[in-house]
Amino acid sequence: MTISCVLFDLGGVIINWHNRWFIEEISQQFNLKQEELNQQFNANLKDISTGVIAEKEFWQRIGEQLKSEELRDTQESLLDKVFRKHMSFNDKMFELSKNLEKNGITVGTLSNTEHVTYSVVEDLSSLNHFKHKFLSYKIGHLKPEPQIYEHVIENIPFQKEELFFIDDLKSNVESAKKSGIDAVQYTDFDKLLEQCKNRDLV
Structure with a gap:
């Protein structure tokens, strides 16, 4: 069956x-041990x-577990500050x-993300060409949980055989395949x- 819709992961694929x-x-700002914070x-x-x-x-x-009152009581959006400072788009x-969308392929995203960093992405670049945005913080499930792929299949106007999913993590790709979605692991742009x-997308 012809691929009609391509879903991209964000972190590690669209975003560096x-x-x-x-x-x-954050360990440096609050004087915490990286291993414990991690x-x-x-x-x-x-x-x-x-x-x-x-x-919040x-x-x-995390502050309570690490006995850091300063981190526990912070009013600053650390996610926004650090993400905005370091993130960049994978331009290719x-x-x-964008080119797939121009060529008549529907594009979207399927991402494990939370509200703050996703808002930064939307703030820094228009994602209007992504017609479907499947975000874990809205769905209530994470990749590679099968429920998140079931949610996609139930809420997208395509057959699962028409979907193509690109993710940087092998476990997410394998789980998508088990749900009947064609998927590949992104490691290199030319390989992708x-x-x-091979799927007549470009």
Whole structure:
């Protein structure tokens, strides 16, 4: 079946980003050990990324666990500050998404993200050509949970066989395939372009 819709992951595909940049900046600002901060950051990441908690409670929890009153009581949006400082767009992938849309392919995003950093992305560049935006903090599930792919299939006006998903993590790609969605792992732009050509997308 012909591919009608391409879904892109954001972080690691459309956007150049690593969570370790959060850890490095915030551990330095609040004089915390990176290993301990990283552990608590990851322990609470699911709840903020599925919309269970907002940023303020996220840092409150981590601050309490690390016995940092300064972090616990911060009123600053650390996610906004650090993400805005370090993130950048993968220009080749962003242009590919625009070119696919110009060529009549519907494009969208399927991303594990929370409200603050996604708002920064929207603020820095127009994502209007993404017709479908499947965001974990709105859906309440994370990749590679099968429920998030089921949500996509149930809420997109295409058959699952018409979808093509691009993600930088192998586990997310494998889970998408188990749900019946054609998917590839993004590691290199030229390799991805070949995979798009094989599907008559470019």
